[in-house]
Structure formats: structure tokens, C-alpha cells
Amino acid sequence: MLTHCILSVDYSDEWDKIYDHLPHLIDLLGIERLTLVYAVEPQNRRRLEDDDVAIDGRLRRLGDDISGKLGVSVASDVRHGFPASELSAAARKHGADAIIALNRSHSAGRAALFGNSVMHLVRVARVPVLVIPYDGEPSQPNAPIMLASDGSDASRNAQRHFEQLAQNATASKVVWVKDDHAGEAEDERMQPFLDDMQRRFTNLESKRMSGDPADKISSYADHEGVALLIIGKRGNTPIAELLVGSTAEAVARTSHRPVLLVP
Template identity: 40%
Template structure:
């Protein structure tokens, strides 16, 4: 499904810990090629060892390890500038199918990770973004895939990706949390969820009432899915800089991987 991914690297222990979850996710997503990228942030004070040559050598060693353990093809790329901008430019240049980033902030009990590379990527991305948190919770209970939806047009691509994975007879779950005040679109959303479950007998339904962020995160913590898939709103510059979308909150607070689909 996501044949070629850009993998952002930051060389921290937290990044190494988060990447322990990578093998199962690459297998799930059908990834065969990875471009490892590191961005020298020239606007910040650099460590003496933080040079293009040193970064390239580090990426090469990581790539060799991934090729040996996962059987994927790897390439490396070192850039200078702002991480999110450079990663997005590389994704466009290589026509990559998605980007992988580490979220090191969810343990701080904050829903937003201001200033974090993952947040900037979440706001800017035009391709699927896989956010892998540092894993300090028990590992995924089973290979269940969770689709969190609000029934909007922005969620349709996420639903399509979810259904592709369900075609392999995996176990899935759809969660929709709506407010206590009914809206006109609620009936259509519930019908769409019911139709999805009828097409895939291995899909469970959770229709909940309450603040969507709270309900989705509670479901994630209860079910411990291998992956949560959500749609990303915002395709204009104004929408991209708006803070506080449900998807951003969930991606920031989830102790398990989240795939954002534009």
C-alpha cells in the first residue's frame, strides 16, 4: 500500500526505541523501499560531529541494518534547513508514498507537541504520515487496525486505506465519537459505518458519545491496536497552520502508531 517511505532519523535513544515497532508496520503497509533522511538544522547550534559526512555515514549504517533485518531496499539523503520543509520537499521530489516520524512527546501527558518535528509534518504533509511514538506502554495486544472517523469527506481516503488492509482478513475496528447534540450528518455517518461493517465481517463498531479526542484515545488505550488510521483535514496554507484538529490531538497523545491520510 505504501511502497516507498521517507524515514526521518534523529539518532536519539527515543528514536531507536520507537523504531522497534517499525518491522510490523512495514509488513502491514507493504513497504519495500525506505529513504532515510537527516536534516542538519543550520538555524540551530550544531554539534561538532553534526556534519554532512558524519550524517551520511550514520544513515548508511542504519540502512544496512534495516536491509539485513527487514529485507527492504534503502537509500540515504542529508539536507540542510528546517526538518519538516526539507522532508516534504524530498517526498515530492521522490514521489514517495508516505513519511515516517517519531513522536517523543506523548509521554508528557500533552495532547499537542508544539515545536515538535512530528507536529510540523502533521500540519504540512500532502502524503500519508506515519507517527510512531516512543513505546512506554505494553506492546500492541493484537494486530487489530483501528479507523477513527468523523464521517467527513476528509475521512474518506483514510477509510479507503483501512478497507484495503481489511481485504486481507485482518481484524479491524471503526470508532466514531459524536457530540451529545445531534447533527444533520450523524445519520449518514452511522449508515456509512454500518455499510463498511457489512462489507467486512471482521470489523467491529464503536459508536460513542463525547469529545472525539477523549473517546478515540480511550479506545486506543483499551484495545492497543497495531495501527490507528485517521483522515487529515486541511489542504490550504490557512488550514495547515490551524492548531487543534482531532487528528493532531490523537496523534500527539496516542501511545500507539497513528497513520494520518490526507
């Protein structure tokens, strides 16, 4: 489904955690090619290891290791600039289907004060972004996939990605969270959608919850140990994707399960 992905590399101590999740996600999403991207940030003082030749050599060695372990084709690309912008640009340049990045902070306060490259990436990317939490546990065999949806037109692309995966999944879940401001009209709109999904997929369980959508979605995904949580990046209006407090971004920031955000 996501045949070619950009894989963000940052060489942090936590980055190796991505190896815990990649094998299962590669199989689940049908990934065949990875392009490793490292962005040299302009505000950092240049060091010997920031030399393009040294970085390229390091990326190639990492690529050989990943290719040997995971059986995918691997290329590399050294770029200069802010990571979110460069990863998005690399996806356009290489015609990638998605971008994979490790989230190393679950703190909203830290993201607000110091910035969070992954959250910036979620805002600017025009392809799906797969966010992997550094402290998440690897998925168990036959773990379910999950769609969080509000049934809006903006969530249709996320739904299509989910439906492709649900055809072959052992178990799948669709979750709708009714927030405190939603009225009865939302129930009337969403119930047929949930019923239809459950009717079309025999391995699917639909669930309705009430409360704060981001909190409920993240908590339920953690509790169920889902292999992948899929959610539309935009809200009911395009401006929602620009808001720091959007549901999709909050889910990606706080979830301990891999999250695929689909524009």
C-alpha cells in the same frame, strides 16, 4: 500499499524505540523501500558530527543495519533546514508514498511552548504521515486495525487506506465519536455509513461513542491495543488542518498506538 516511505532519523536516545514497531508495520503496510532522512537544523551550532560526510556515513551504516534486519531496500538523504519542511520536501523529491516519524512528546503544553517537529510535519506534509509513539508497546499478533471517521468527504482517503488493509486483516474497527455539539442529523448521516462498513467487512466491528473525539479515539485505540489507527488529516473544512487543536493532530500527539494521518 505504502511501498516507499521516508523514515525520519533524529539520533535521540528514544529513536531506537522505532525498531519495536517497524517490523510489524512494514508487513502490514507493504513497505518495500525506506529512504532515511536526517535534517541538519540551521539554528544548531555546527559540530563535527554535523559534517555532511560524517552524517551520510552514519546514515548508510544505519541503513545497512535496517536492511539486514528488516529485509527492505534502504537509501539515505542528508538535508539542511527545519525537519518538517525538509522531510516533506524529501518525500516530493523521492516520490515517497508516506513519511514515518517518531513522536517523542505527548504534551500539548510542551508542543505549544517549544514546538514539536512531528506535529509541524503533520501540518505541512502532502503525503500520509505515520506517527509512532516512542513509549508505545509493540503490537500483538493479530492486533486489529482501526479507522476513526466522521463520514465526511475529507475522510474518504483515510477510509480507502483502511479498506485496503481491512481486506486481509484478522480484525478491524471503525469508530465514530459524536461530540457534544452534534445533533440528530449526525446520527442519521453516520449510522448508514457504519452499517455499510460492517456489512462489507465480516471481520469488522463498528462502534459509536460520545464525548471529546480526540480523547475517545486515543483512549479506545490504546484500550484495544490496535496495530494501527488511521484517521483523515483534514476536518470538515480545509482550514481545520491548520488549527493546532484539530482532532487529527490531537490524536497523533496523544496516542500510544501508531497513527497514520491521511491527507
